[in-house]
Amino acid sequence: SSRSAARAEPGRLSLAVAAVLPAGGSGERMGVPTPKQFCPILDRPLISYTLQALERVCWIKDIVVVVTRENMEAMRSIIRKYQHKHISLVEAGVTRHRSIFNGLNALAQDQPDCKLCKPEVVIIHDAVRPFVEEDVLLKVVIAAKAHGAAGAIRPLVSTVISPSADGCLDHSLERARYRASEMPQAFLFDVIYKAYQQCSDYDLEFGTECLHLALKYCDTKAKLVEGSPDLWKVTYKRDLYTAESIIKERISQELCVVMDTKEEKEPISYLLEALRNELNHVKVTCGALGYAGRDTQHILEQCYSFACVNFMTSDFHKTKKLLSMLEESDLSILYPVVVVSVHFFDFKLVPLSQRMENLMWIREFAKEVKKRNILLCGLLISYSQDEQKLQETLTQGAIIIAALIRERSLGFVGQLLVA
Amino acid sequence: SSRSAARAEPGRLSLAVAAVLPAGGSGERMGVPTPKQFCPILDRPLISYTLQALERVCWIKDIVVVVTRENMEAMRSIIRKYQHKHISLVEAGVTRHRSIFNGLNALAQDQPDCKLCKPEVVIIHDAVRPFVEEDVLLKVVIAAKAHGAAGAIRPLVSTVISPSADGCLDHSLERARYRASEMPQAFLFDVIYKAYQQCSDYDLEFGTECLHLALKYCDTKAKLVEGSPDLWKVTYKRDLYTAESIIKERISQELCVVMDTKEEKEPISYLLEALRNELNHVKVTCGALGYAGRDTQHILEQCYSFACVNFMTSDFHKTKKLLSMLEESDLSILYPVVVVSVHFFDFKLVPLSQRMENLMWIREFAKEVKKRNILLCGLLISYSQDEQKLQETLTQGAIIIAALIRERSLGFVGQLLVA
Ligand SMILES: [Mg+2]
Ligand SMILES: [Mg+2]
Known part of the structure; x- marks a missing residue:
């Protein structure tokens, strides 16, 4: 079948693939004290479900989880308790982009005494998107290999509008011409690493979109890959309910x-x-x-x-x-x-x-x-x-x-x- | 308190307010045979929760629900079973905009033998947004009275990107400069009715945004009102789980x-x-x-x-x-x-x-x-x-x-x- 052919792909290409999972967020949008990636679902932290989803993909060699210093020990105990494998921990920066850069730095070092090796392709995913499937991971990796960068997208659910300075409607965008950029994304390691190395402080502080950095600093136009609705990001308190219901249904x-x-x-x-x-x-x-x-x-x-x-x-x-x-x-x-x-x-x-x-x-x-x-x-x-x-x-x-x-x-x- | 002052507002203004609730959608995105507005939550159709949310607002005089001919009888029995009041049913058109237009037409007639009266302000809401609160309804109505049009907005959760023709990233939008347009929206009746009367067939077929029609046909710039996360639209199957969890928590x-x-x-x-x-x-x-x-x-x-x-x-x-x-x-x-x-x-x-x-x-x-x-x-x-x-x-x-x-x-x- 085409599915099993696709499955053989990363082996056939003998592509070295690693993943970086920024998990340094503080979850202020949830209105809860616990950062959302550590909120329990059926008594297990959300991030453990995301690690499980990446771990079961046999061709992802290393998973670099980027967490704040305060959460480092909690993260270690999650890894022990739920027996996660192939995980390396790296300390977060003050913004999402700085955290991802720290994760990439850990992969780039490629030193003999370090268990991490520089991959050819790196996946960047979110700790708060636990329902990522192997097929979309594979699609972004294959597309990144061919195009240098790739990211999952979804249709827009709401019309996007541009407000004027006085809080009125300036114009609305034609919904069909735009997409929501989701995760996972994947990059040739050398492309995204170069982008981060050249990245301005302003972009490291205020940017949110890795595809944008690849375009701006490496002139690499990311291939866009249609993702499933399950890629959605746990953002609000209600999303925790949703995740729990989905997990309960699955098991x-x-x-x-x-x-x-x-x-x-x-x-x-x-x-x-x-x-x-x-x-x-x-x-x-x-x-x-x-x-x-x-x-x-x-x-x-x-x-x-x-x-x-x-x-x-x-x-x-x-x-x-x-x-x-x-x-x-x-x-x-x-x-x-x-x-x-x-x-x-x-x-x-x-x-x-x-x-x-x-x-x-x-x-x-x-x-x-x-x-x-x-x-x-x-x-x-x-x-x-x-x-x-x-x-x-x-x-x-x-x-x-x-x-x-x-x-x-x-x-x-x-x-x-x-x- | 400012809240009770605000509550007094529609009374003080003695504003005639009605609501139109387009409910003609077929729910193809859900991947389920039942249109999402009729999906049961704790054994009661979703639309009944939305009607309940509108009904408990004493200053909304009439609620016009627009449903397809096939669902007319089911809708009548929902109204009977759950004892909804002040509801009028109108037959849907083939698109969302045509359905809303049918709802507005019913309100515009203002005939002595018709129990509906032409309101000064009309709210347009979605049947699949059951958690709308009185305060946001009030805010859009007050803003519509002052500006001619108003709509609830939310921050964007994902970066919005524009794809090029070959399925690659053309550019990404700066997230902070845009908003998601949500419901409820409200309009001076004469503004939105005129907009629909002048509206091109193309817009009636392919448009989705009422604020855009008010701008295009009546040169009315809608006031944008920050809404709560609860305004989100039940779109996917997982949203039904979410709605059920929220309702269970509330009761x-x-x-x-x-x-x-x-x-x-x-x-x-x-x-x-x-x-x-x-x-x-x-x-x-x-x-x-x-x-x-x-x-x-x-x-x-x-x-x-x-x-x-x-x-x-x-x-x-x-x-x-x-x-x-x-x-x-x-x-x-x-x-x-x-x-x-x-x-x-x-x-x-x-x-x-x-x-x-x-x-x-x-x-x-x-x-x-x-x-x-x-x-x-x-x-x-x-x-x-x-x-x-x-x-x-x-x-x-x-x-x-x-x-x-x-x-x-x-x-x-x-x-x-x-x-
Ligand atoms: Mg992003
Ligand atoms: Mg809309």
Whole structure:
């Protein structure tokens, strides 16, 4: 496919690519004391999501993060806690352009005792644009290799106007003739480094646009690359809500229903159907534990939501086994993992209250695994012989599981819910 | 205060003000089949929030909503269901400008048998900007009265660039010299109506900016008014997430803890303290039922979250009374109302499981009130004589209540949670 051909590109070109991530901003626009790149989303700082997005691109060799001296230690602990790789820290300057220049200087030195090497192409990205995809990174890198400079653009959402000195409309720009300049951008290292070296103090203080420096100081006209809406910059407080919603949606794309293969029982296939109805757009997969095969391993690498089905038993061997597999994996380092221990019972045989008593272990267990960022809940499903009643109950169960996955809230950890 | 002085303004000027709300867009940018103005947020279409924002401004006399013929009936049922007032519907044209022109035509007719009157000033707003505040509406109206035209503006978030024909950077604009033109805008009716009447077909087809028409056809330079970040336009799918988060936050600003005044018991004052700690920025108020006084009435007019505290009893008189007061009020027409029935018990005296059995009525009751958009949950709090243990439990209880209020999810309706 053209996509896999494109993917092979940086390898084929054997292009040395590094990235500079200015993260020295103070976030005054947010109206919050924490700079926006350090604001937590699902308990993890925004910048860690951006690093994750760059890190998973195997052909980006080094990532230089530029932070203020005050935030240096906080940044180090973020790198440790979330196990980020290939990161070098450089101290920020007083403006965005000075910070980027510091990052480029660190790459330029190319000394034998320094682990950084001068790249052929350097990507410049923002710490507050966590949803950058490999394909746009690749496009700007390829275009920078060909043109010397390249940057992502987006259509304008609002008409741009020019005010007169008295605060009235002077003229409005024809919206279709302009674009918003976004990130990532990429440059031949020698082009952008020369631009910064020759850059006037005025530009270093008041400028914001790297493409402009390449044009002004190196006569290099950047190639413009159409980016996706996801490239938007976290700017206002509301953008943090948006980022959280997007991240929650992304990690709730798949639900793995864990069961023994022998459990091909009717109510369970009904439950799967109800889940597939309720969780529109969510891939519902099934996995069996105890085989320690590639199946489970595969699931543990990409799925952050589990429902562990127990049929007519208060026993929790299976849930416990899943939890210890999850604890051994690194899955919950980056995202909270939801585990719902689902128990089918016929409440006519044993009353609900007694069943709940039997399942009180979940409360204590949940406290333990919560420390590992695993959110455990119990769900009791009343197993009725009446088919219509059973269907209603299973629909309700699917609604509860869907809410637990989507909300991913600490507030419901250890609760026993009833469908 | 200057605010109340400003508020008096449209009355003092006895200015006739109407609003036109073009809502004919098809939402192709969202990548969803439903036009964005009809996308549901907490189960209510986005446009209803925008109408609510305009409606609560007492000096806006008429609101003309312009919708396509296909959406006319859906719009009528939205107006009925959410009890919107002062709305007139007009059929949309094929472009935004043609739709606005249709709206202005409806206002211009000024016929004795038509309930619409020609206003002195007309506001033009977007159906997809639900967070418009009275103060910015007032500012554009006052400025339009003085200058003939006025519009809200915002600083540019991204640098604006001009591409050359070959898709490369031609030049970038100096960000500080430009602004984004947003909504609302306001005009002397005669100015904007004349502009539309003289407007070329080309402008009616391809233009997007009303301020530009006032300038071009009536030589009227609009006064630009600095707007708040909340004026942003719901454009992409992610903006719907944002809008939902903002609305949820707004209706979760206050929690009313309902109790009898005689219940000045220690654990309850601890609970209030825990709630105040957990619900940062949330106003925790107390209300007593049964006095039918101004207190409760006041609460029922602005608060969408209730915790009804029952001490050492499975009785649910108080919760039931609150629920019937809520059902009688119109509170839940616009937003889902959360009610948590909180029960303190000493589990050493009676086991938890039996208590849960006693409280099963909540499940059935919750199903009933859910039809009225009231989300009922139960919360059992273990009452321990051990003060430290009690504190821990109450903190946990506050976390659960906070989660129920913030998430406002249908998934947990009727559940009995345990702290
Ligand atoms: Mg820029
Ligand atoms: Mg406009």
